[in-house]
């Protein structure tokens with residue numbers, strides 16, 4: 001009961017009118033929040049004191065130092081990132097009860113913390129170093145510029161009492177570095193972001209048809225022939241793993257086999273199911289290759305390779321992929337068909353199950369628990385395997401009923417360019433999984449967002465991940481009841497700005513890319529034009545083909561997945577149509593006039609730059625939409641000429657078409673305005 005009341009108070013504080021509001025720009029929203037009147041000013045004298053057995057943990061000491069450095073950046077205050085001491089009058093007292101003596105970080109490790117800001121200062125308490133790391137992120141989010149009514153200008157923390165812990169123990173991002181390679185600095189930046197929003201797993205998808213991205217000393221032809229020189233050295237991997245550990249993030253490697261395995265075969269063709277030669281898949285139409293599960297030499301190879309990787313990646317879990325195996329290649333080889341028959345495996349699926357069983361035994365010998373995509377579920381597969389569902393909650397529910405632990409990824413595919421709200425509404429324990437019995441529900445460990453890199457690169461990765469990943473992080477961390485989409489978007493916007501201070505580039509990278517498109521002309525008009533555009537959704541752009549030689553430097557690559565201004569406009573249109581009044585109509589008219597002006601201003605920029613001319617039809621459509629919307633507003637009282645509505649609706653409908661893989665995100669709300677004309 002107490003828990004509910006405190007949570008409710010937190011929401012109340014968030015919802016209070018502006019004057020009384022104590023905004024809490026925190027994402028993910030904590031388990032319990034109590035906001036009190038008043039705030040604590042933060043200035044350059046801020047000091048940190050560490051107490052308890054856990055104070056000696058290097059992760060806590062480094063995090064304290066990093067916190068000071070980040071605060072200096074975030075506030076512009078001359079805070080010196082000095083060592084934390086043990087002075088009892090420190091501004092921020094961090095008490096960590098236990099020292100964690102058993103690396104690596106494990107699934108289910110305690111991440112609880114409590115944080116209090118009051119007249120007495122700041123106090124962060126946690127049982128474990130991991131809890132302290134989580135609490136420091138919350139604190140950094142809470143420090144914002146003081147209101148004009150504050151006694152001194154600058155920065156402050158509102159008086160709060162927070163008790164926080166995650167809803168799910170497995171909260172991750174699956175990141176593909178095969179389709180497009182992401183160098184180690186991009187991985188570290190992504191880990192900074194994961195830790196900032198309390199995600200705790202980087203699932204590193206390290207091999208696929210398009211590239212093998214890890215140096216192997218046992219089998220060097222893997223990276224030599226499978227990566228075009230774009231791979232991580234073992235020293236880099238160790239460095240990234242240590243970087244992640246310092247930030248409370250587990251690194252789970254994935255080597256996807258037996259399908260998605262073309263990049264293994266140029267260097268080691270005898271692993272293939274058909275005779276070679278093989279090549280890495282670069283362009284559409286390049287034939288993929290499948291690993292041969294019938295040869296003992298395959299298992300000797302995998303034993304040695306996985307043994308090498310098991311040492312490189314200390315996490316207890318190890319992902320073997322297992323998705324999208326096309327059985328045709330196996331069923332067209334008489335040798336493989338004979339094996340299936342001899343071993344009484346039934347069919348290709350039975351053969352994959354045999355392969356997975358052998359893999360599971362190899363991994364167990366190397367001290368690892370196996371994770372696989374949901375296709376690996378089979379009656380013969382041990383229940384110790386963790387199932388990652390990309391095919392839907394139904395298959396996750398089936399796996400949990402069958403006794404497997406599982407994580408949900410269906411609904412969290414960031415490469416599909418869906419809005420944050422859509423991912424936010426997906427819950428690992430709603431939908432099909434809601435009907436699970438209590439003991440089956442416990443098997444749902446959490447979820448992972450997934451970012452596949454067919455159409456993203458190291459250059460725009462940050463904008464493809466953020467801020468939407470923060471909304472998904474909230475789904476995995478915060479109580480199930482935290483579902484208010486408007487509050488989510490308010491905090492998402494603030495979180496996105498905050499991530500830039502952490503060194504991520506979700507906005508700045510796109511701005512740079514748009515300036516490149518504008519060439520020697522100013523980018524402001526292009527920015528305004530781009531602000532109402534969105535990339536096409538789903539796999540539509542993939543269907544036009546993609547490949548390693550394709551340049552991802554067009555306007556569609558230089559805009560966020562979701563248009564904030566279109567979303568706000570759609571909301572304003574809803575408000576107006578629900579209760580029309582002059583002020584609301586005027587606000588809509590002004591917005592449309594501003595967009596019309598930018599549509600006209602951007603014209604010469606689109607006409608003069610070779611990479612932008614493909615967007616001219618969108619500009620025409622935007623001009624038409626702005627005029628149609630403005631006319632619709634003027635006709636709400638005075639009925640238009642008889643042919644206006646059908647003619648305009650047809651034109652607006654036409655503007656919902658896609659050009660250059662882009663869509664105009666304000667077309668649907670304009671259509672609503674036109675529809676509403678009597």
Ligand code: ACM
Pocket residue numbers: 323324373390
């Ligand atoms: C997958 O999306 N094939 C895991």
